[in-house]
Amino acid sequence: MQDAEYTFKIDVFTPDTLPMARLAKYLAALAELVGHTDSTHFVAIEAGSAKLVHKVEAPDVPKVERRLVDVAQGVGPKDAVRAFKTLDELLADDNAVAELSRSGAVLIPFPGRTRPRPLTFPAFKQVGTIDGQVVSVGGRDSSAHVILQDGGTTFSGCSLSRELARELAQHLYGSKVRLAGEGRWERHPDGNWKLLDFKVDRFEVLDDAGLIDVLSDLQSLEPFADLGTAFDDLMNFRVASEEIH
Known part of the structure; x- marks a missing residue:
């Protein structure tokens, strides 16, 4: 198996208009999405729309492919799903959409600006x-x-x-x-x-007295003398529970 190249294409940027600080955020999230950072290398930004090309070394290609397929289905590892959300948030903030592809085949579409807006409620x-x-x-x-x-x-x-x-x-x-x-x-x-x-x-x-203290106070009241039996039962249950544990 050979090394594999992947392209993350952002529609609203070109290599000349993509700010370096923003590029760094996209690359960091892409690295987390791919996961195998030691074997993934940034290659270039290709002309046209900003196309961030990165290469994965051959031994890790099958694992990366499986990871990306799972993310596309919403069942990937937590860090990969988190990276997908981060990328999509960046795209939405930039009023952009994107896609991650390999050899022209789209693996993961990123809705960005086209995703449904969350409902907002006034205070x-x-x-x-x-x-x-x-x-x-x-x-x-x-x-x-x-x-x-x-x-x-x-x-x-x-x-x-x-x-x-x-x-x-x-x-x-x-x-x-x-x-x-x-x-x-x-x-x-x-x-x-x-x-x-x-x-x-x-x-x-607020009164922060515990249940035992409250029952103890109630026990001292004449009209509630019957609570004495309930209190004793509660204490016996508590002792028995402590012996079990």
């Missing part, structure tokens, strides 16, 4: 609440700002009066709080929601 306001731990309180203007963290989620862009900020600062890195007010939200095409800003009207400190 909207809604009264509600957000929960989290206070990790920052500050601000130099007439209003103050607070940042909450709830696990891996961070809520920033929360504004409030200085008086309310002074009260909230007492709970810095303490128990979780619930901020109430009006937020402005944005929905992304992938279905996720992003909080753009939130105007805080009031807050409350």
Whole structure:
């Protein structure tokens, strides 16, 4: 088997109009798409539309062919599929389309500018609440700002009066709080929601007591004496579970 040459043809550029920095991004994504970087070599930019020609050494040609066929079907390795998306994003930003071919046969078409545009939704306001731990309180203007963290989620862009900020600062890195007010939200095409800003009207400190503590407190109340049996059963179950594990 001989070495194989592949051509990535971009319709809107010529060798004279393709910026070098942009060329570098295309070549980097192409290298990730092909995968076998040690045996893949850049050859030239051919005339006409910008044609990025690269060569794969003979021993790796079958593996590269299989990889490209899988990507074209949307079932390739994660890094190859990621590289395809990167290339298509570059093309869409450049208002271009492209194709990857070998010996004139198109292996992978890149829709670029012709792909369907994702739906966009305008930001909207809604009264509600957000929960989290206070990790920052500050601000130099007439209003103050607070940042909450709830696990891996961070809520920033929360504004409030200085008086309310002074009260909230007492709970810095303490128990979780619930901020109430009006937020402005944005929905992304992938279905996720992003909080753009939130105007805080009031807050409350959340009780972070555990289930055992809550049941213990309930057990001490006379009207709920029957909860003592339930509490003992829960504790026995907990001990048995720990012995099993």
